[in-house]
Amino acid sequence: MRMMTQRYVVIWLGLVLFLVILTACEHDTEVAESTEALEPVMDKGNNPNDSADDTIKIGFSMDTLEEERWLKDRELFKEELEALGAEVEIMVANENASVQISQAETLISSGIDLLVVVPYNTETAAAIVEKAHLAGIKVLSYDRIIKNANIDLYVSFDNEMVGELQAEAIKQLVPTGNYVYIGGPVTDNNAILVKKGVFHVLKPSIDRGEITVVYDQWTEDWNPDNAYKNMLAALEANDNQVDAVIAANDATAGGAIRALAEKGLAGIPVAGQDADLAAAQRIVKGTQTMTAYKPIRALAQRAAELAVKLASGETIDTDNKINNGKIEVPSVLLAPIEVNQHNIDQTIIADGFHTRTEVYGD
Ligand code: BGC
Numbered sequence: 001m002r003m004m005t006q007r008y009v010v011i012w013l014g015l016v017l018f019l020v021i022l023t024a025c026e027h028d029t030e031v032a033e034s035t036e037a038l039e040p041v042m043d044k045g046n047n048p049n050d051s052a053d054d055t056i057k058i059g060f061s062m063d064t065l066e067e068e069r070w071l072k073d074r075e076l077f078k079e080e081l082e083a084l085g086a087e088v089e090i091m092v093a094n095e096n097a098s099v100q101i102s103q104a105e106t107l108i109s110s111g112i113d114l115l116v117v118v119p120y121n122t123e124t125a126a127a128i129v130e131k132a133h134l135a136g137i138k139v140l141s142y143d144r145i146i147k148n149a150n151i152d153l154y155v156s157f158d159n160e161m162v163g164e165l166q167a168e169a170i171k172q173l174v175p176t177g178n179y180v181y182i183g184g185p186v187t188d189n190n191a192i193l194v195k196k197g198v199f200h201v202l203k204p205s206i207d208r209g210e211i212t213v214v215y216d217q218w219t220e221d222w223n224p225d226n227a228y229k230n231m232l233a234a235l236e237a238n239d240n241q242v243d244a245v246i247a248a249n250d251a252t253a254g255g256a257i258r259a260l261a262e263k264g265l266a267g268i269p270v271a272g273q274d275a276d277l278a279a280a281q282r283i284v285k286g287t288q289t290m291t292a293y294k295p296i297r298a299l300a301q302r303a304a305e306l307a308v309k310l311a312s313g314e315t316i317d318t319d320n321k322i323n324n325g326k327i328e329v330p331s332v333l334l335a336p337i338e339v340n341q342h343n344i345d346q347t348i349i350a351d352g353f354h355t356r357t358e359v360y361g362d
Contacts, residue, residue, distance in 0.1 A: 056086040056114070056311045059107030061128070063120035063144075064095050067222065067251050068276045072296040073118075073143070080304035086311070095221055097121040104128040108135050114311035116140045116303065122147045122189040138310050142303055145189050147325045153316055154324075154331040155303040159190045162292040163197025163246075165338045166271035169290045170244050171201060171211070173269045177243030180234045181216040182227050182256050184248035191218065194248050194273065214238045219252050227255030235263050245270045250279035250291055257287050275339055275348050280359045283341055293339040293348055302332055 058081055065071055074090060081088045089107060093100035100120050107115060108131055115132045117139060119125035126149035129139045138152040145154050170179075181198065184191025205211040215234035219226045227247060235242060240263055247253035253272030260266050266287050272279050275293035282288035306316055321328040339347045349356050 057112045058086055058088045058307055059112035059115045060088055060090045061104045061117045062092045063118050065092055069274050076297050076300035080300045084308045086308050093120055095120055097124045101127055108132055114138050114307055116142050116307055118142045119144050119146050121187045140307050145324050150327055151329055154329045156333055157294045157336050158333040159193035160197035162273050162336045163194040164201050165292045166246050167198040167201035170269050170271050174244040176210040178212050178214045178241055180242050180245045181213055182230055182247040182252050183218045184222050185220050186218045191248050198246050222251050224251045224255035227252035228259050231256040231259035247272050249273040250276040277354050280354050284360055290338055290340040292336040294336050298334055
């Protein structure tokens with residue numbers, strides 16, 4: 001009787017064990033299946049940069065829309081990105097370094113795949129790069145380089161060449177005499193590069209005593225009023241004995257030309273940069289000698305193409321590398337073009353940058 005009971009207990013225990021193992025196996029299968037099904041969903045959830053669809057989303061953090069060119073940059077970069085199937089979110093910091101950092105934070109947390117930055121301040125914008133990288137987002141420096149940061153790519157024009165074109169044009173017209181240099185702001189690396197290009201060309205003549213730079217100042221925020229004040233100060237300090245002016249862009253050239261006109265000196269050679277409409281009009285009128293023209297469509301196109309590649313995880317290899325104080329940044333630099341009275345029709349007008357009517361009037 002006892003033996004019988006023991007046998008029943010063993011059989012019963014065996015049955016229970018069998019059932020337990022069976023249930024566990026079924027459960028394992030369920031877990032495995034559900035993990036498989038969940039994986040892609042969980043990936044999306046963990047990475048804020050993956051949008052629900054596959055559309056590439058680019059954040060564009062701009063410094064300013066003050067100068068005419070940036071309106072073109074905004075419109076054309078958006079157009080080029082959209083033509084490549086990407087979306088773009090644009091924020092403008094209105095020349096405020098801390099506003100630009102907080103706008104960049106907003107863009108970073110909005111699920112972008114890449115951040116494109118035109119820095120207001122070449123140095124402090126490094127914080128933006130760090131924040132983007134912490135979120136796993138690469139950074140493309142657009143037109144202006146960000147110093148001392150691990151930026152992933154830099155796309156711009158050759159800014160030193162801008163200065164060289166300016167100085168060569170003016171030196172040809174004024175091989176000897178008193179020069180005034182109206183720079184951009186020292187907070188923009190482009191202003192530093194343009195100045196380097198100018199003085200690279202002028203140096204031999206300065207060394208020979210043929211050219212004297214009688215005034216040389218930075219212009220805060222590229223502001224035409226500041227340039228106007230600088231030019232007035234230059235004229236006062238030199239009893240109006242000024243033979244030529246090189247200004248870092250057309251906005252500052254405009255300010256300088258206003259001061260020259262007030263002193264009855266309109267018409268002395270002045271160089272600028274950007275091919276702003278006002279500058280093109282001054283060129284045909286004869287109050288500005290030249291402008292270094294940068295076809296913005298070409299920049300926007302190249303930057304958009306590379307931005308989409310970077311955002312898709314492609315590595316961009318460029319022949320050019322520029323040291324930004326921290327790393328050798330892969331860089332693409334386009335060539336600026338000298339525009340003067342003689343070639344304005346074949347350059348900015350032929351390109352549709354400005355129409356003939358806009359430039360010459362009716
Ligand atoms: C750009 C110029 C522009 C200036 C003022 C520079 O960094 O290269 O084209 O005129 O900023 O916005």
